[in-house]
Amino acid sequence: MTGVRGTAHDLAEFRAEVRGWCREHIPADWRRAQTGVPEEEFVAFQKEWFQELRRAGFAVPHWPREWGGGMPVAEQIILYQELAAHDAPRLVLAFVAIHHAAATLLAAGTDEQRRRHLPAILDGEIWAQGFSEPGAGSDLAALSTTARRQDDGYVVNGQKVWASGAAHADWCLLLARTDPGAPKRRGISYFLLDMSTPGIDVRPIRQATGESHFCEIFLDDVVIPRTCLVGRENDGWRVAQETLGAERGMTMLELAERLGNAGFRWLLETCARPGPGGARPVDDALVADRLAGFETELTALRALCRDLVERHDAGTPGPADASVVKLFYSELLQRMTGFGAEIAGPAAHAELRKPLSSGWESGAWALDFIGSWEWTIPGGTSEIQRTIIGERGLGLPREPRGGR
Amino acid sequence: MNIDLSEEAAEYGRQAVRAFEAAGGDDLVRQAEREPKRRAALVGPVLDELGALDLDPRGDAAELEAAAALCRAAGYFAVPFPVAERLSRPAGADGLLVVDGARPAAAVAGLDLSWTAVTLDGRRCDAAARAPEGPPRTSAFVTGLDLRPAGAGGECARDLALGLVLPCWTLLGMLDRAIDLTREHVLLREQFGQALARFQGVRFQLTEAEVERSGAEALAKYALWSVQDHRGEAADDALALRLAAVEAADVVFRVAHQLHGAFGFCDEAFLSWLSRYGQPLRRLPLGPAGTRDRLTRSLGRRGLTGPFGEARERAAR
Numbered sequence: 001m002t003g004v005r006g007t008a009h010d011l012a013e014f015r016a017e018v019r020g021w022c023r024e025h026i027p028a029d030w031r032r033a034q035t036g037v038p039e040e041e042f043v044a045f046q047k048e049w050f051q052e053l054r055r056a057g058f059a060v061p062h063w064p065r066e067w068g069g070g071m072p073v074a075e076q077i078i079l080y081q082e083l084a085a086h087d088a089p090r091l092v093l094a095f096v097a098i099h100h101a102a103a104t105l106l107a108a109g110t111d112e113q114r115r116r117h118l119p120a121i122l123d124g125e126i127w128a129q130g131f132s133e134p135g136a137g138s139d140l141a142a143l144s145t146t147a148r149r150q151d152d153g154y155v156v157n158g159q160k161v162w163a164s165g166a167a168h169a170d171w172c173l174l175l176a177r178t179d180p181g182a183p184k185r186r187g188i189s190y191f192l193l194d195m196s197t198p199g200i201d202v203r204p205i206r207q208a209t210g211e212s213h214f215c216e217i218f219l220d221d222v223v224i225p226r227t228c229l230v231g232r233e234n235d236g237w238r239v240a241q242e243t244l245g246a247e248r249g250m251t252m253l254e255l256a257e258r259l260g261n262a263g264f265r266w267l268l269e270t271c272a273r274p275g276p277g278g279a280r281p282v283d284d285a286l287v288a289d290r291l292a293g294f295e296t297e298l299t300a301l302r303a304l305c306r307d308l309v310e311r312h313d314a315g316t317p318g319p320a321d322a323s324v325v326k327l328f329y330s331e332l333l334q335r336m337t338g339f340g341a342e343i344a345g346p347a348a349h350a351e352l353r354k355p356l357s358s359g360w361e362s363g364a365w366a367l368d369f370i371g372s373w374e375w376t377i378p379g380g381t382s383e384i385q386r387t388i389i390g391e392r393g394l395g396l397p398r399e400p401r402g403g404r
Numbered sequence: 405m406n407i408d409l410s411e412e413a414a415e416y417g418r419q420a421v422r423a424f425e426a427a428g429g430d431d432l433v434r435q436a437e438r439e440p441k442r443r444a445a446l447v448g449p450v451l452d453e454l455g456a457l458d459l460d461p462r463g464d465a466a467e468l469e470a471a472a473a474l475c476r477a478a479g480y481f482a483v484p485f486p487v488a489e490r491l492s493r494p495a496g497a498d499g500l501l502v503v504d505g506a507r508p509a510a511a512v513a514g515l516d517l518s519w520t521a522v523t524l525d526g527r528r529c530d531a532a533a534r535a536p537e538g539p540p541r542t543s544a545f546v547t548g549l550d551l552r553p554a555g556a557g558g559e560c561a562r563d564l565a566l567g568l569v570l571p572c573w574t575l576l577g578m579l580d581r582a583i584d585l586t587r588e589h590v591l592l593r594e595q596f597g598q599a600l601a602r603f604q605g606v607r608f609q610l611t612e613a614e615v616e617r618s619g620a621e622a623l624a625k626y627a628l629w630s631v632q633d634h635r636g637e638a639a640d641d642a643l644a645l646r647l648a649a650v651e652a653a654d655v656v657f658r659v660a661h662q663l664h665g666a667f668g669f670c671d672e673a674f675l676s677w678l679s680r681y682g683q684p685l686r687r688l689p690l691g692p693a694g695t696r697d698r699l700t701r702s703l704g705r706r707g708l709t710g711p712f713g714e715a716r717e718r719a720a721r
Binding site: 137207210284338 | 504506507509537538541542543544546594595596597603604605606654661662665666669670671676679680683684687688691692693694697
């Protein structure tokens with residue numbers, strides 16, 4: 001399935017293959033079946049879906065061939081377009097593992113670390129990310145969790161926050177300060193943390209929606225063996241920068257395709273539903289105008305994403321391309337879900353369950369709207385993205401800073 | 405024309421803030437969510453202490469201003485009780501609700517009170533609250549209403565104006581609070597070695613929100629004056645205020661949440677409560693699009709009279 005193809009004919013054939021696969025393998029009623037299920041069922045469904053994709057060679061197409069990937073970018077684009085068009089479940093639980101953890105191991109891990117974890121990830125090992133702290137959000141380098149050398153390892157103390165899915169994680173990517181005396185970016189090391197180690201306390205954070213998707217992780221004298229250090233000691237900031245900056249274009253392309261397919265379709269359906277007075281919102285010129293605006297923006301977003309992955313593949317990415325895409329997607333998602341909540345009216349506020357395993361748009365508009373802040377805040381807030389675009393993209397002078 | 409609240413009304417508002425604070429402040433809504441049956445008991449004594457139900461906003465101009473100040477104070481703590489709706493009651497009912505006739509609902513679940521409702525097209529009804537479908541955590545105390553047409557009589561236009569204006573003062577109190585909370589947060593929260601408030605991108609967002617809030621405040625005062633002055637266009641002014649207030653709320657809460665970061669969506673942060681319990685005020689009787697549509701149809705090509713309308717008409721003659 002992952003042979004080298006390139007001609008238009010080959011790609012058309014591949015698209016037909018993926019379409020056939022989607023029709024056969026995507027559970028027809030997963031949205032209904034996955035709405036309001038208990039956590040354990042969500043976890044089981046996610047793991048099973050991951051294995052289904054893996055059997056087809058679709059789980060980690062972006063990994064190198066020797067580890068089970070190797071799909072050409074042109075085919076990956078088709079794969080994600082078709083998965084979105086057929087409204088496939090999203091890989092939520094495996095996300096950190098197949099993207100951040102894998103990128104870290106591939107870029108900076110030892111052979112032993114790769115052999116230990118990459119096959120395990122394919123078998124279902126779940127990862128979380130322990131980067132943010134109460135005092136270190138946008139300013140990640142201000143983190144204060146410490147890792148002290150002891151015997152043949154480190155003893156870690158501190159607190160991490162906003163770790164998505166940490167309650168289910170087997171392993172965690174951890175940044176901790178190994179040299180408190182060094183300038184703040186130079187004293188940080190990158191670790192792989194086994195979540196079953198004694199001294200780890202994971203507490204879910206109750207969110208406005210009533211969900212507890214994020215967790216706090218408390219680390220109390222947690223011992224990490226030296227073999228779990230990634231890269232050199234005190235070189236963790238560079239490792240994190242490299243892997244955080246690893247190719248995210250394909251995941252953005254997938255999300256943009258989902259927003260443009262099912263997301264926009266639901267918005268149209270919501271607007272076509274007669275309101276309490278009998279009239280359909282879509283017959284209102286103002287509503288139609290907004291919809292046309294969204295469709296234009298979606299088309300632009302999808303083109304931007306495609307351009308991003310192709311330029312990355314060709315080795316000609318612009319310095320702020322990824323930030324442009326993230327900012328555009330985040331704010332478009334927020335406007336679209338906000339509009340959905342407005343059109344759906346007060347009833348949308350009483351809709352408090354959405355299908356787990358869905359993307360950031362589910363048609364439960366009030367929940368989707370609240371969820372959209374998970375895009376404008378984490379992973380570099382919209383303010384940070386604007387700063388990056390200004391400085392790296394437009395070459396403007398750096399903002400005056402405090403004690404960096 | 406002086407649209408500022410009298411010093412007495414402003415002082416009454418300050419007393420109300422202190423009284424709500426003494427009764428639990430931010431904890432009132434948290435307690436009411438845990439024990440929805442107790443919400444009247446939680447808030448009732450404070451209203452009694454303030455003599456709130458002795459106010460006569462329909463009959464007395466000064467007391468109308470005091471009522472507005474009280475609503476604003478209640479909004480500041482997201483007080484879990486329909487204060488504005490109680491204060492605007494007509495004779496013979498415990499409270500007044502302005503509703504969308506096609507889908508009548510209000511945040512009055514679980515209260516043993518008799519309600520008069522007036523629809524946006526000016527029909528007066530008796531309203532009975534249904535049993536709430538969900539807990540307050542998800543419903544914010546909103547429940548459907550069964551309407552029964554009430555006999556003619558009463559002053560529907562005045563009901564409509566008063567019933568729209570006072571809840572906007574509650575919403576204004578929520579916007580005041582959202583701005584205060586965000587200001588405190590960006591002054592306190594440091595990243596990159598300095599308070600967030602030092603970043604111009606942060607300052608500009610907060611000032612944009614404050615400009616929206618203060619615009620809504622000016623219109624709230626104007627619409628209150630219009631009701632007070634028994635002006636023929638008071639219902640239009642009230643609807644215009646409502647549109648401005650819900651639009652301002654969109655901007656203020658968007659900025660407040662963005663600048664609070666992830667923390668703002670957690671129960672630890674009062675912003676999260678304010679944002680949730682502000683939803684009924686922002687969505688009922690109609691959200692921004694419905695309100696805009698209603699206002700446009702009501703005004704047609706005539707436009708609002710506005711503070712200088714009469715002078716303009718005189719000049720045209």
